[in-house]
Amino acid sequence: MIRHDLLDPSALSVHISELLVATAESSDPGIDRAVTTVLRLLREQLRMDVVFVSEFADGQRVFRFVDSAPDAPTVPVGGSDPLEESYCQRVVDGRLAELVQDAATVPGLPPTPFPVGGHLSTPIRLPDGSVYGTLCCFSMAPNRHLRDRDLVNLRHCAQLVARKVNIAQARGQDPTWD
Numbered sequence: 696m697i698r699h700d701l702l703d704p705s706a707l708s709v710h711i712s713e714l715l716v717a718t719a720e721s722s723d724p725g726i727d728r729a730v731t732t733v734l735r736l737l738r739e740q741l742r743m744d745v746v747f748v749s750e751f752a753d754g755q756r757v758f759r760f761v762d763s764a765p766d767a768p769t770v771p772v773g774g775s776d777p778l779e780e781s782y783c784q785r786v787v788d789g790r791l792a793e794l795v796q797d798a799a800t801v802p803g804l805p806p807t808p809f810p811v812g813g814h815l816s817t818p819i820r821l822p823d824g825s826v827y828g829t830l831c832c833f834s835m836a837p838n839r840h841l842r843d844r845d846l847v848n849l850r851h852c853a854q855l856v857a858r859k860v861n862i863a864q865a866r867g868q869d870p871t872w873d
Contacts, residue, residue, distance in 0.1 A: 730855050731872055735762045737852055738832050741845055743813060745770055746832040748856055748872075749783055756781045756828065760872040768809040768835070772872075780805045783829040786816040793817050794846045797837035813838025815846060819853045819860065827860050829853075 738746035744767035748760040755775040763770065778784045782804065785791035791801065795814040798804060804811075816831040830853040863870040 730852075730859055731760065731762070733855065734760070734830075734852060737848060738762055738764070740848075741813075741815065741832060742838060742840060743815070743832040743834045744768070746830075748819065748830055749781075749828040751778055751783075751787075751826060751828045754778050756783050759828070759870070782807075782811070782814060783816060783831060786829060786831075787818050787826055791816075793849075794841055794843070796839050796841050798833075799837070810835045812836040813841055815841060815849050817846070817850050817853045819857050821857055821861050821864075827857065830856055 734746050734748075738744075743764075745761065745763045747758050747762075747770055750757045750759050752775075754777065756778045757775040758770055758772055761770045761772050782791055782798075785804070786793055791804070793816055795801060796812075798811045798814050811833050813834040813836070814831070815833070816829050819827040819830055821827050830849060832849070860870045
């Protein structure tokens with residue numbers, strides 16, 4: 696289902712659109728794997744070190760899915776930190792732009808355990824309008840290649856993730872990320 700020619704931004708965008716159509720009514724293991732593969736391909740295309748799905752739960756940001764480049768910092772799946780001290784919360788409430796080429800140039804950001812340069816983040820909104828969490832990717836160095844079309848692709852991926860989460864929750868399950 697995944698084509699490896701998808702590192703071309705327009706090809707990845709088309710594939711994301713195809714998956715949005717395919718996941719409109721249901722979910723199956725092949726599509727679930729395709730979503731996680733698309734997230735990895737998005738990270739690679741954007742030249743980012745880490746992509747993750749976070750859930751907001753009980754005042755915490757919980758990492759539910761993480762894909763990292765080989766030399767990237769470790770972000771543990773299941774790990775958490777205070778939501779209010781995260782970039783994610785700032786994006787959701789509008790205090791931080793969804794697309795940041797160099798986070799070091801943005802005043803007032805909370806400290807992180809490793810440098811954050813380029814940063815893309817968007818809310819994962821469920822069909823009822825509630826925010827599940829965020830879909831984020833970042834690089835340790837500034838990323839001057841980030842453009843609005845990259846944010847559009849990230850938002851489309853967040854729609855895929857929202858559908859996956861919504862289907863799992865409707866079944867009384869947690870989403871799987873294999």
